[in-house]
Amino acid sequence: MTDPGQPGSAGRPGGEVSRPVTEPSSAPADHRYDVVVVGGGVIGLACAWDLAGRGMTVAVVDPEPGRGASWAAAGMLAPVSEVHHGEEPLLALALASARRWPAFAAELEAAVGRSIGYRTTGTLVVAADDGDRAWARELFEFQRDLGLGVQWLTGRRARQLEPAVAPGVRAGIWAPGDHQVDNRLLVGALLDAATAAGAVVHRARAEALECSAGVVSGIGLAGGTTLLAGAVVLAAGTWSAQLAGLPAGVVPAVRPVKGQILRLLPCDRAPTLTRTVRGIVRGASVYVVPREDRTVVVGATMEERGFDTAVTAGAVYELLRDAHRVVPGITEMTLGEASAGLRPGSPDNAPIVGRAAGEGVEGLVVATGHYRQGILLAPLTSAAVGAIVSGQEPPDELAPFGPGRFASVSGRAGA
Numbered sequence: 001m002t003d004p005g006q007p008g009s010a011g012r013p014g015g016e017v018s019r020p021v022t023e024p025s026s027a028p029a030d031h032r033y034d035v036v037v038v039g040g041g042v043i044g045l046a047c048a049w050d051l052a053g054r055g056m057t058v059a060v061v062d063p064e065p066g067r068g069a070s071w072a073a074a075g076m077l078a079p080v081s082e083v084h085h086g087e088e089p090l091l092a093l094a095l096a097s098a099r100r101w102p103a104f105a106a107e108l109e110a111a112v113g114r115s116i117g118y119r120t121t122g123t124l125v126v127a128a129d130d131g132d133r134a135w136a137r138e139l140f141e142f143q144r145d146l147g148l149g150v151q152w153l154t155g156r157r158a159r160q161l162e163p164a165v166a167p168g169v170r171a172g173i174w175a176p177g178d179h180q181v182d183n184r185l186l187v188g189a190l191l192d193a194a195t196a197a198g199a200v201v202h203r204a205r206a207e208a209l210e211c212s213a214g215v216v217s218g219i220g221l222a223g224g225t226t227l228l229a230g231a232v233v234l235a236a237g238t239w240s241a242q243l244a245g246l247p248a249g250v251v252p253a254v255r256p257v258k259g260q261i262l263r264l265l266p267c268d269r270a271p272t273l274t275r276t277v278r279g280i281v282r283g284a285s286v287y288v289v290p291r292e293d294r295t296v297v298v299g300a301t302m303e304e305r306g307f308d309t310a311v312t313a314g315a316v317y318e319l320l321r322d323a324h325r326v327v328p329g330i331t332e333m334t335l336g337e338a339s340a341g342l343r344p345g346s347p348d349n350a351p352i353v354g355r356a357a358g359e360g361v362e363g364l365v366v367a368t369g370h371y372r373q374g375i376l377l378a379p380l381t382s383a384a385v386g387a388i389v390s391g392q393e394p395p396d397e398l399a400p401f402g403p404g405r406f407a408s409v410s411g412r413a414g415a
């Protein structure tokens with residue numbers, strides 16, 4: 001899939017963002033596309049799949065597609081148990097994307113002919129001690145008042161629902177609408193679906209946005225190649241602020257938020273978990289996510305440490321300690337992997353999706369800042385980006401999350 005030299009000239013889309021490709025004489029014909037997507041994480045790949053499905057010629061630029069935060073993630077599709085005070089607009093967006101998930105998963109599985117591990121088994125939140133019970137009750141009342149279809153459980157009832165949960169848990173919240181997907185199967189499937197739909201993957205680093213007369217004209221790659229395009233989608237996750245050539249007011253306000261996470265491998269003595277269990281343990285959150293293949297994902301830390309992705313002994317200890325507190329049997333499992341990823345965080349914890357705000361970059365669409373929920377938000381984001389590049393209006397739910405809301409933020413926020 002590396003630079004296969006597929007021509008990219010046909011089917012130029014109409015609309016506000018897409019423009020005719022400028023064509024310097026030095027540009028080879030096989031490096032012209034309607035759209036170049038910078039970044040091949042879940043967001044960039046979902047956008048590429050959508051755009052290619054609309055008949056556009058699409059290139060994805062990424063040295064390691066699918067290996068950023070999207071690889072590290074747990075794959076929870078959890079608008080209900082992830083809800084936070086003050087983030088009600090984000091909740092509406094998350095719920096809207098969650099509603100798209102069943103059709104998105106079915107379409108993707110049909111496109112690639114294999115499972116992406118989409119599971120609708122719900123999420124059980126449990127409180128480890130009496131203090132945690134008070135936290136859980138407050139969360140439950142907030143969720144209930146928002147009409148999120150949750151149910152309060154005694155500790156005993158929580159254990160009946162999920163017998164692998166610790167005998168001592170004090171209470172639970174049952175959130176049947178919070179689902180999960182195997183994020184690694186997902187990004188592999190998106191890569192295959194996008195390329196099957198005609199997208200070309202350039203395994204290279206994008207160095208700079210190129211513009212001509214105030215309109216984007218393409219992307220310069222490390223090594224000197226230029227990909228010409230009438231539209232560019234900036235979807236490089238937490239690295240989105242590092243692309244050269246972005247005017248100061250256009251640089252997305254994203255920063256890395258480190259998350260360390262564990263993958264435990266099945267064994268004979270592993271507990272049988274049928275649904276995601278989220279623990280509140282001494283006020284902190286831990287989650288235990290069982291996959292179809294009986295792997296269990298345990299996560300995750302939230303750390304402001306810049307671009308550091310070191311795995312620390314302390315994080316592994318704390319994750320296992322807290323997960324063991326709510327699902328004791330997990331310490332019987334084999335530790336398969338400890339890794340870290342960088343969530344693309346924005347100043348208000350919400351994504352940044354829409355036409356770039358600022359002069360001189362007509363044709364640039366931003367799709368980043370998905371922070372804790374990029375897997376969940378991929379269907380809605382990709383539909384929005386596809387609509388924008390096609391000159392249509394994106395779904396209403398995304399209106400509050402355009403790049404313009406941070407117009408006063410300048411400088412390289414994530415560099």
Ligand SMILES: Cc1cc2nc3c(=O)[nH]c(=O)nc-3n(C[C@H](O)[C@H](O)[C@H](O)COP(=O)(O)OP(=O)(O)OC[C@H]3O[C@@H](n4cnc5c(N)ncnc54)[C@H](O)[C@@H]3O)c2cc1C
Pocket residue numbers: 038039040041042043044061062063064065066067068069070071072073074075076077204205206207235236237238239240243258259260261299300301340341342343344367368369370371372373374375376377
């Ligand atoms: C530990 C952890 C757990 C998480 N759990 C969940 C969860 O349960 N549910 C959920 O919805 N979300 C979860 N998230 C958040 C989610 O993973 C992210 O929001 C999402 O993956 C962001 O996707 P992305 O495509 O924007 O970024 P990424 O997946 O980081 O992709 C960005 C891509 O851009 C590429 N890139 C960078 N620079 C360049 C360049 N100059 N040129 C070309 N390519 C470039 C990178 O190689 C990378 O592939 C979790 C995140 C972490 C870290």
